[in-house]
Amino acid sequence: MTRGEEAALHAFVEGRRPALFRSAYLLCGNRDEAEDLVQTTLVKVVLGARRHGRLESLEAYARKTLVNTFISARRRFWRREHAYGEVPDVAGRQVDSDTGLMVRAALAGLAPKQRAVLVLRYWEDLSVAATAQVLGMRESTVKSHTARGLAALRAAVREEYA
């Protein structure tokens, strides 16, 4: 890896961490777990980039690594209990905070792959085809996961305002 590529890799790790953390938080619903997921992802990205020189597709590689690391960890530790509904560290707008908690609870009720699909499709703004590629599933599966995920979100928000 050239010095320029190494510098670009450093810049990527430094600059991309906040965005990865947001996606990770949506996936995990837990701040500490999200932080660990981002750290693990970035280490894998650095190793992958140095091994394969994937600088051109670092962004996609990081995104794919993040969701797949999350899914495989959930598969392995599916029996673990998770804490939800932690008190936000900073005071926010009441309605928004409530909505956030409701949406987070709705996301937590989804299967990891469904959650990953929603995050990739609506937060990372990927197409159905791109999401299918990242997750290694058929487009029809992405669509069905999306439909179920959206239904859960709608139900959560409807309950809040009911």
Place this chain on the structure above:
Amino acid sequence: MNQEAETEYVRELLGRVVDEVQMPGSRGSETVFAKASRVRWRRRTAATGVAAAAVAAGLVLGPGVLDSTGHGASVASTPTAGEYTTKAGKFAKLLPPGTGKISEISLLRLFKQAPKAKQPKFFGPYDGDYAVGRPDGVGYISVHLTPRPAADAKTGGGGLRNPCQDSPKDGSIGCTTQKLSDGSLLGVWETPPTDPALHPIPAGGREFEAGLRLKDGRYLTVRASTGFQGKGQLGPLLKTPPLTRAQLTKLIQNPALLK
């Protein structure tokens, strides 16, 4: 709601989840690179051996690595004259009695399964990797002296620094430092077994590591590992690292490692 509006609405909902969380304090990109270096190092060097390893070392490394008898030097038994003449034999003399059977190996070559892989340059008389064979398994001890220019290049030429801060210690436990009477800085820490989720194969075992930042700018490291698990594994992990923390602390201060 049309698709575009729905997309925007869902994104806004997700945004509210994200809004509620405080961004974590940055661990800094250096921790990522330090961890990556450590993982890479472990992957490259995760191979070690002795007795059973001695055979493997003979096969992989070819003649000259072990003494003429094909055996390593054991600090547990009475050494023969031949054992004192090999580098492993001399190194074994620096170790406390009962450490195990010591053989010089090349973790790099073993890991790569490449007998002719280029070795790193050695600067200290005992620089290298040593397999430690015990009845319960195979561990290893690695010694590496870094000359001042290379140490400066890694640390940005900042001079004497705390080894606990400079070393790739992500995940390490109980790093302690002490200033020695000659002005050197000594750091000793423990690294827990490798996280199998991060690097399933080969997975390194528990180890103690010590770093000695010398006043003249050189940097000496000694690692005492329980071994590794995975392809190329030459024996089960030792139950405990081949040296205790106290023994490692004593060994790294042995001036023979620098002469």
